[in-house]
Amino acid sequence: MTVYEKMNPGHIDGLVKVEEDCFASGYARNTFEKELENKLAYYVVALVDGEVAGYAGLWNMCGSADIMNVGVLKSFRRHGIAEGMLGRLEEYCIAQGIFEINLEVRVGNVPARQLYAKMGYDEIAVRKGYYDGKEDGIVMKKLLTENRGV
Secondary structure, three states: OEEEEEOOHHHHHHHHHHHHHHOOOOOOHHHHHHHHHOOOEEEEEEEEOOEEEEEEEEEEEOOEEEEEEEEEOHHHOOOOHHHHHHHHHHHHHHHHOOOEEEEEEEOOOHHHHHHHHHOOOEEEEEEEEEEOOOEEEEEEEEEOHHHOOO
16 A cells, blocks of 8 residues: 655655666755755655655745656556655645646656656647756646636
8 A cells, every 4th residue: 555645854765765766867865855944845755565665746936836856666666656646746736726737757758758648737848958968858737727716
């Protein structure tokens, strides 16, 4: 069973493992420590049998949320964890009165792009060379109509 919690200092060792498993140049321990103090940041952690299986985080930027990162350990992928974490981020946004969520994803990360599309994110732009000047980033957006009276 997967449990979702707001990130706390006890999760950091597990978050570093997720970073090492998912990203070539991922967040370091001190980045997570700083994010805990960042008043704009909100991170959710997925726990499976007490083990950190993934995390997702955003920044609340004046009524619009920017997803900073989503990562799931390779051994836990394809079990709905990323979808669950994104759902928790959306719940947070609705509670905060945020009506729009944005993110960037590597053009070559087809599974992530498919997940975001499934969850209602639209591809709205391309950022050439966004990732290390080598790979384009796709900008995606989702409007949370619950906050707009639509």
